[in-house]
Amino acid sequence: MAVAEQAGFQLRNRNPDVLTCIANLSNDEVFTPPEFANRMLDLVAEAWATDHDGASIWADSTVRFLDPFTKSGVFLREINKRLVEGLAEEIPDLQERVDHILTKQVFGIGITQLTSLIARRSLYCSKWANGEHSIASSFDSADGNIWFEPVEHTWAGATEFIETADAEGRPVKRGTNGRCTYCGTSQRILEREDGLETYAYAFIHTNDVHARMAELFGDDMQFDVIIGNPPYQLQSDGGTRDVPIYHHFVEQAKKLQPRLLCMVMPSRWMAGGLGLGEFRQTMLTDKRIRELVEYPVSREVFPGVEVKGGICYFLWDATYHGRSAMSTVRDGNEVSRSSRDLDEFDILVRDGRGIEILRKVLDRKEESITTILSVDKEFGWTSNFSGYHSIKQRDDVPLYYNSKGKRLVGYVARSQIKKSAHLVDTWKVLTPKAGSDGGQRIPDVVLGQPMVVSSPSVCTQTYLFFFLDNQRQAESVASYFQTKFFRFLVSLRKMTQDATRSTYLWVPVQAWDRAWSDQELYSKYELSAAEISYIESMIKDLGGAHGG
Known part of the structure; x- marks a missing residue:
């Protein structure tokens, strides 16, 4: 049998x-x-x-x-x-x-x-x-x-409180917006009525996991x-x-x-x-x-x-x-x-196939392009900022933002710009923070289309931007951005749709005196035919930059 x-x-x-x-x-x-x-x-x-x-x-x-x-x-x-x-x-x-x-x-x-x-x-x-x-x-x-018993979160750090009472009717002040000291989750989200699942997992809600195992199994x-x-x-x-x-x-x-x-x-x-x-x-x-x-x-x-x-x-x-x-x-x-x-x-x-390419680039010890790249929310405005107007007035500065997937331009008074005012009067290459989905499909574009905008200008958190002295430099950066070489180096650090400033860390600065091509970059960094073929197979053509 x-x-x-x-x-x-x-x-x-x-x-x-x-x-x-x-x-x-x-x-x-x-x-x-x-x-x-x-x-x-x-x-x-x-x-x-x-x-x-x-x-x-x-x-x-x-x-x-x-x-x-x-x-x-x-x-x-x-x-x-x-x-x-x-x-x-x-x-x-x-x-x-x-x-x-x-x-x-x-x-x-x-x-x-x-x-x-x-x-x-x-x-x-x-x-x-x-x-x-x-x-x-x-x-x-x-x-x-197979053990299971409900475990409670341990809330701490509350700044909002309610007056309640304990089982014997004595007044108690209880926090409502703390976080769990073990898993960091929000009290406001997960503290619900009795009988509902709390998702306080026993294995991590303890300071002594050995003691927890002894408690459960011996x-x-x-x-x-x-x-x-x-x-x-x-x-x-x-x-x-x-x-x-x-x-x-x-x-x-x-x-x-x-x-x-x-x-x-x-x-x-x-x-x-x-x-x-x-x-x-x-x-x-x-x-x-x-x-x-x-x-x-x-x-x-x-x-x-x-x-x-x-x-x-x-x-x-x-x-x-x-x-x-x-x-x-x-x-x-x-x-x-x-x-x-x-x-x-x-x-x-x-992907280990990209490591040797990266080593060749980093071995030159060139300055990172992040030296001319903005930080997140550089001008202080979130993506849903609405304090702009649609008709330009005297001394207004163009504001670039995104609404329902469309790239739009509004205007703000220069006096409204309280943060990073020294970057207002620069030429910029705007790049959407939201790019492709982190290598889910191959070949991948990695990043959204860049947009060259003239001085003066500002933008919301929707964009990061490279800041340059003049139009020629900005157009040179935009051409570099569009190369597969540039976007391949970004892809090595980009895991999800969001392209943060740190994802550009391994992209080296170039001379901003020309329109860059992949062939020039492949030659400069002495990439082998196999390495070039790998980049070409992984990165998709992006097309031309938008002007602003």
């Missing part, structure tokens, strides 16, 4: 596999497809074999696995399947083997009440671990080894492998921006000192992300990152879900110290693979 039939449940050949059909809860909590989870488990198994003289991790009955943010339970289910097969020789009796695996080796923490039930159903074939239909026969509790709990796909972000600031939280899960997992750590997360950390500077530096300098696999197009991994900037997963190995194997996958194909020191630059260049 087959293994699956003996156990009274199907470990294989589920047709269809329900976990390939389940819908995501949101873009923040993305269910992992089984096929992708198994790629990560294959990577874990390879690293374990390398570290243990070729031994199979699935044939070791002492190894403990933890998914500390389980949603569908796919990682736990696939680990169970592999262990059931791998331990057949050591524990011949199937029921005894299944009980050993589920009670001693496989553990999870649900991120919500709903996902904990889904995960138990995936792993135990019952939403109750000790239920009639559970494949485990040794659990006393309904939770089994004092002697040490996990060999931590693996999973954490929540990515929470809303904050009235929904105008999202607060990343995935890095907190990575940091907590490392504190548990596993042998191997394998996690999925958005790729934005490599070059940007709100509040991720310290995390990025820690990741780039961590020599224990054995492998890093990056997908610029998230839909290749999570069908129907767009994660801006793509997604990646990494393997962290406590026994490893060296260069990281980094690969980029597009359309199911590995388009780039290299062994790299991740901290060579201040950010992580995703």
Whole structure:
């Protein structure tokens, strides 16, 4: 009789596999497809074999696995399947083997009440671990080894308060607009009536993750492998921006000192992300990152879900110290693979094929074009600024702004310009901060059309701008901006649609006395035919600049 039939449940050949059909809860909590989870488990198994003289991790009955943010339970289910097969020789009796695996080796923490039930159903074939239909026969509790209990946020830093009362009627002043000290999310957004999900994840809402694990699973709990796909972000600031939280899960997992750590997360950390500077530096300098696999197009991994900037997963190995194997996958194909020191630059260049080109440019130690580039909101006006008029009056200055996707010009009195007045009387090359979508489609234009505008002029936050002394210089910069070479260097730092000032850091200044072409730039920086071909394949023609 087959293994699956003996156990009274199907470990294989589920047709269809329900976990390939389940819908995501949101873009923040993305269910992992089984096929992708198994790629990560294959990577874990390879690293374990390398570290243990070729031994199979699935044939070791002492190894403990933890998914500390389980949603569908796919990682736990696939680990169970592999262990059931791998331990057949050591524990011949199937029921005894299944009980050993589920009670001693496989553990999870649900991120919500709903996902904990889904995960138990995936792993135990019952939403109750000790239920009639559970494949485990040794659990006393309904939770089994998949824990979930509601956890509260810890609010601090409030500046607005309400008068209320405690359970005994005594007056209490309570803050209403604080932030959680653990995850940074907004109290105003997430503090809702009792009974609704708070998204206060147990794994990161603690100062002592070791104590939390002892509380959940026992004092002697040490996990060999931590693996999973954490929540990515929470809303904050009235929904105008999202607060990343995935890095907190990575940091907590490392504190548990596993042998191997394998996690999925958005790729934005490599070059940007709100509040991720310290995390990025820690990741780039961590020599224990054995492998890093990056997908610029998230839909290749999570069908129907767009994660801006793509997604990646990494393997962290406590026994490893060296260069990281980094690969980029597009359309199911590995388009780039290299062994790299991740901290060579201040950010992580995703595609290894561009690194040698970048080195050739940076080796010349030329000044960065950011020396003539404005900062964000240079004149102090946000993109929705409306304090302008449409008919020019005496001493007015043209104001360039964008409305409903159209580039428009209004006028403001020079006396209204309180910030960066020294830049008003310069020629400018305006560039929209919103460009293409960060390499989702190849070839990519990377940036929007530049626009040359005469002196005097100002603009809203919609634009960054290069400031020059005269028209000839401005037109020279615009020609440079339109080259594939220029936009390729920007693309190495640009992860999402937003082209911030820092994305231009690696673009060198040129002499502003000519109209620049790619051929001149390729020759100047001594690029090889293969390097030129690569740039040409990655960057799309932009066309002519607009005049203003």
